[in-house]
Amino acid sequence: MKAARFYGAKDIRVEEIDPPGEPGPGEVLIAPSWCGICGTDLHEYIAGPIVTPAHPHPLTAARLPQVLGHEYSGTVVAVGPDVTHVKEGDRIAGMPLISCMHCYHCVRGDQHLCQTMACTGLSYQWGALADLAMVPGYQLSVLPDDLTMQQGALLEPAAVAVYAVERGRVHAGDTVLIAGLGPIGALAAMAARALGAGQVLAVEPNENRASRAGHFGVDQVLAADDGLTESILKLT
Template sequence: MKAAVFHDAHDIRIEDVADPGGPGRGEVLVRPYWCGICGTDLHEYAVGPIVIPTDPHPLNGSTAPQILGHEFSAEVVEVGADVVGVKAGDRVSIMPLLYCGRCYYCRRSLNHLCVSMACIGLSYGWGGIAELAVVPATHVSVLPDGVSDLQGALVEPAAVAAYGVDTAQARPGDTVLITGAGPIGALAALYASSLGANVVISEVNATRAALARGLDVGDVVDPTRVDPVAFLKERTEGIGADAVIECSGNERALQTALSAVRSAGRISQTGLHTKAASIDPMILSEHDITLTGTWCYPVTDWPRIIDLIARGRYPVEKVVTAQVAMDDVVSGFETLLSPTGDQVKMLIQAR
């Protein structure tokens, strides 16, 4: 079968690989529909391997080369023994995090913090940018008729964004600043708006800012032209944002978040920083600010996110700017990494 295989930095190949065969006990064989390119995938391509193991992974023994793709929807082709709740022909979205179920965190239902966590499409035998894949039956959620295959591939990044907003405890009527309008920032803005928050988005990139304006969820400011802190304080009688979702992984944006949030406000660091960032911790103390990191999402969140999409409350498809064939995956990666690239969220058609 055909698959997109990561070998090393700047070395992704569309190859013929052995198909997975039938599913084992508790597994399902799926035929992927759509698969998103994630920021993690881009980091792997640019400077990896980082997450992709070069030595056998402690949870499942996987190692590079790796079939890519962890944001995907699929059709169930066959189910293994002891599988219930899903059948051949079902359309599904895959929750990709793999966990041991035995460590300190797993025993406390914090499976996304498992000490030996792996991930389908990054540290597992199969991935979503392929014609077939085998995944645990426990990790698939059936898509209702009201959710498209394309939307099903966006449940994973939508869950990341929702977790960031939920961690900041955004409530109806709150003023919420989103720093960065990449895919996660855009999805966070959609989710915060669905909660009834008043959203302000800060984004310097013209392409991403245009996408953010198209979401029609609130004001969009360019921080090189308009001071987002002054903008927010003018809108809130000098108080500031109730919550900030920092989605850019940028030092200056984090500093903006600290200045923009009100006293006793909350900042969720949702974007991943690839290098150290400098902040003034005294600001946290003087203003009783809560700064919290987020990692992935609760592994049980798929049904809730799918239900929000089905009811039209979370229109995740609005963040998609390109749909390309598997054969064009390398050019897709290059476009997303280019400083002059004109795309924000790209989905790969896996079949």
């Protein structure tokens, strides 16, 4: 099968590799449909390895070359013997984190803070920029019928944005400032608006991104210059 594998800075190769075998306990074999290119992927390409493991990862034993792709949707091909929440043919979206489930943070329910955390498509044997991928079953959620596969691949970055807005304690009527309108910033603006923010401001020096700010619920884009603080004070 074909897969996009990261070898090092500015070295990504689309190669033929052996497909995964049959899923074992807790595993699900998927055929990815859509996969995003995350800012993390770009950082790896420009200056990696950073997150991708040059040496065997302590949790997954994965190491370069790494099959990329962690913002994904797809179709279930086969499930392991103890997986019951998804079945063959289901349309799914994935949460890419892999946690040990027994460290201090995992036991508290904060698996995203796992001391040996890994990630599908970054520090695990498989990633979604491939014809097939084997993933832990707990990563997967079935997509509702009214979401497309393309939208499904956006659920992971959308969750990041929603989490940021929730952590920011945004309430109805609040004024919110978004620093940067890349994909996460744009999704955060939409999340803030959905939670009832009264005014959504943004700082974005990229003219192309700034020109599209209104599509994401941003009321005004402010210049990233020495007058930024004064501009914010005038609007709040």
